[in-house]
Amino acid sequence: MIKVTKVEKLFPSIEEVFESPKEWFKYVFFPLLTVEIENEQQQKSKAHFVSMYACGLAEYESERTDCNWFFVRFEKVGDKYRFDGEMAWLPNFSELPQWYQNAVEDYVAHKDLYLNSGVKHSYDPSPYKDSLEKWEAISGDYATYMDTLLSYWVTRDKYQETGKFIAGNHYTQGYSGHEREIYELTPYDEDEETYEDLDEYLEYRLDTESYLCEEYDISLDDKDYLGYVIGYNYLQYSADTISLFISSDEKEVYNWFSFS
Incomplete structure (x- = not known):
């Protein structure tokens, strides 16, 4: 199982996250957090939480399977991401x-x-x-x-x-000035209910997202879950999350956008 071993950097640059980034990347992708990950062979690399323009807005739904209003899939090359898709489907x-x-x-x-x-x-x-x-x-x-x-x-x-x-x-x-959690593995809610067992949380989480996975022929069941950050672009207080899932061969990473 691949897991996060260290929180490395908030707000990495586009160049730190992407291999040969295109000019338009900075208009659309907003890097949030870099973490160090380790596989079962104790080999370490980096993964990145990335937000995206229009993420979480169902009215911008498309038929694309590399990115959509609720996820974006990146190819992982070493410590960086590669994205060869196009974004003409995005509004404006x-x-x-x-x-x-x-x-x-x-x-x-x-x-x-x-x-x-x-x-x-x-x-x-x-x-x-x-x-x-x-x-x-x-x-x-x-x-x-x-x-x-x-x-x-x-x-x-x-x-x-x-x-x-x-x-x-x-x-x-002048909104709330509370300090946020930079990274979390499982959530804590206002009813003081926690998922102490990661497997229990993942079962709940995957069941919640299953209708989207089925509709777009995406499988998260065979991916390793790396945790989440709260708030699209850390814009406002909310329960909106960006979760990270990675394939076992470490070649694909899904940034998954969920909202309440």
Whole structure:
């Protein structure tokens, strides 16, 4: 069985995660966490939790079997991933280069304001909320993309500055400032029920996802489960998870998006 032996790095770069990344990768894939894994032969390598634009949004369903609204499958080559699929099925894909550039320019212009606005409560005004209103006036999809990307950058940069892993919208919009778990193997819920037995949790988890696996002819039963992180892009407090499954030959990795 392949297992995680060490949490290595939050927010690795695109170049650290992907072998020969294409230009559009940075528009679509958001690297969250790198972990060290070890197989039964005690050979070690790296695996990566990666979020994806539009993940978790069932209205963006496609017929693709290498990536979809609820998963993305990567080929694992050594310590890095390879992805040879295309993303034209994604909403607004042709507009993403310009949207990404807009996000870069906005962040350069307002970074200090976003990171240090000092907003205390979610109902208080803030420079970031002013930007959100402008983005929403353009379109809902545009606002979602900008908010996702900039919150990802704020969370990353404040973590690197403070060493505290707190969702970016705490700094920009006054939401909860609790420190998050960087990585977890099995969940803990508000009813104080835990899955102390990993096999019990996996049985529950695979049964929950079985209808999607059957529909798209995907098998997770023969994959090793590596754990999960909470929150798409660590944008807000939620029970949304990104789980990692790896094939026994370590050639395929599934980033699996689940939500409540």
